[in-house]
Amino acid sequence: MSKTAVSFAFNSPERLSAETAVRIREVADTLGYRPNPVARMLTQRQTMTLGVLTPQALAVIFSNPFFALFSEGVAHAAEDLGYELHFISPLHGSLALAMGRATVDGVVAIGLSADHPEVGQIRGAGLPMVLVDSDDLPEHSSVMVDDEAGARAAAEHVLGLGHRDVLIIAVEGPESPTGQPQRQGVTERRLRGYQAALDAAGISLRSDHIVAGRASIEGGASAFQRAWAAGTRPTAVLAMSDAMAIGAMRVAREQGLRIPDDMSVVGFDDIDLAAHVDPPLTTVHQPIRQKGADAVRLLLAEVEQREAYRPEHLRLETRLIVRGSTGPAPRERQEVTGAT
Amino acid sequence: MSKTAVSFAFNSPERLSAETAVRIREVADTLGYRPNPVARMLTQRQTMTLGVLTPQALAVIFSNPFFALFSEGVAHAAEDLGYELHFISPLHGSLALAMGRATVDGVVAIGLSADHPEVGQIRGAGLPMVLVDSDDLPEHSSVMVDDEAGARAAAEHVLGLGHRDVLIIAVEGPESPTGQPQRQGVTERRLRGYQAALDAAGISLRSDHIVAGRASIEGGASAFQRAWAAGTRPTAVLAMSDAMAIGAMRVAREQGLRIPDDMSVVGFDDIDLAAHVDPPLTTVHQPIRQKGADAVRLLLAEVEQREAYRPEHLRLETRLIVRGSTGPAPRERQEVTGAT
DNA sequence: TAGTGTCACTAAACCGGTTTTCTAAACCGG
């Protein structure tokens, strides 16, 4: 048999007599032969796989429950459409390098900002791409969430409860070339929201009342620990991720604080577990799964009709969910703010 | 310039004069040229990517926090070694099909048992593979955990607290061809552990005191809900995953039960959040991240020296972590077990 | 009985690189 015949047997059996087609497949089975997927990709110039691009190492990304939820949305949509999933994270510190190795038809990029050092090379690959949690690149579709409004609502909530001394726990971005963690994208927008509410209430935010860490339980714990060790004694904590809020609560409790009596805590994301921690976490809900699903949907629109493609920019809503981790500011503490 | 020269410029610049090598790369940059990774894979016969094989849809797998932790371990090891990560889940219901499409150098398979309907085809691909949470295929390396001992410890713990009416919440496997969820692998081993402890205490387990569901918060919630609706009133719940335990606790509380006063709950896994839920979850710890990392380590041993390769079988320890979700059996309930 | 279609299969070109083999020019010592 010619290799042409074999190829037909697998891809267009109708071009062979039924009998030979069956025979070829039988022989293939007994020989354990499978068409090499790489060769197939090469000729067809498509891979049927989608990439998920993360500016940080996967190991750190996966420690944020947010990401599992997001992946759930991405996976659901991708599986529906028959695409496989490939995770792209910096290789030897370079995202562009990892991108160059990745065999995907398109990419969902999480939090990729215009000032990322390798953004030029990444876009240079010429792959369809949609941005999540960023709309810095107008020629690429994007899926965002109203971070600023969500953060403002969170801050207004604690201010309404009488809190005046607020600690903000921010998510640190990937390090800039200078080694300084950057404040950009999501972090920047949420900070703006917090700040807006504080400004409106006439409260100034001391720079040592903003700490940052990784978006995980441990990251939140160590960030709060740092602030505490430096003498910061807030009555309310605004954390930019639920995981961080939970970490901060653990440390606070270890310091003898009762939540929400002595200190209130607000998270961000509303992961499934937020309702189940002790106390149930007040947080800003965002539709994480949907973000993932929408991103894939937009990406495939681009992948499958590359010609007349118009980028689309989605902005989904956030909303505050009040649970048990926030309460009125403690009376005696309202005067003693900033005690060392 | 010949394409040979271009190839040299990228891969072995020392075979070109320094000057031309630089010139070629400059031209490539301005033209936005990148060597096609698929073509490169084809000639080199390696992809520098590892697959993670899941018998269930990724969307359901990712809803189990266990998986994020496991992925964290896998990703950490893979990134260290310069490999990318590709997730392989059933495509149109067929794992073998997805496997055939995947361009990977090796596979970490989660919970793949010998009686999986497609195990023959999966192995037929001839890829290096290591099994996690299964050692059904002796010729493949495996990473296991002592599920039986862990489960036994959990059951002995609640028995020691005086509980006599125990509900088991099992993880349901992928559906068998008959549509019946299967009881196999991890689930079977843990069940054996629970059973052993119950037997030793002379307690017989009624079959309607085992319910199953997906390994997620919702899965645990609906499984417990089902049992409750059927009139089951246990004083202790043994769940095969922390997420399920948390879901069960939620429903129990909605029914007016206090935990652990009215009912004790034990989980399995010890995910990061187990210590932070309300009440802190008593659970069986297993080293999840390490499982992922070890699996990758074993896999790469096989990938990189395929000739003289000996499969290795790892069995890691589990241990019971007692927290606040378990307590003495309620007195009055000890007599009223099984009320309808 | 030659002309024309159809059928079942094959030869050859191609996908976009890498790698081995070759060639022409520059270099080198004697």
Add this chain to the structure above:
DNA sequence: CCGGTTTAGAAAACCGGTTTAGTGACACTA
């Protein structure tokens, strides 16, 4: 000045498929 090495770059074969353009056998038509 000449044969033998290096050196820089090119030609060609190859990776393992898909796809287009044949080709030969056979049946059908006029």
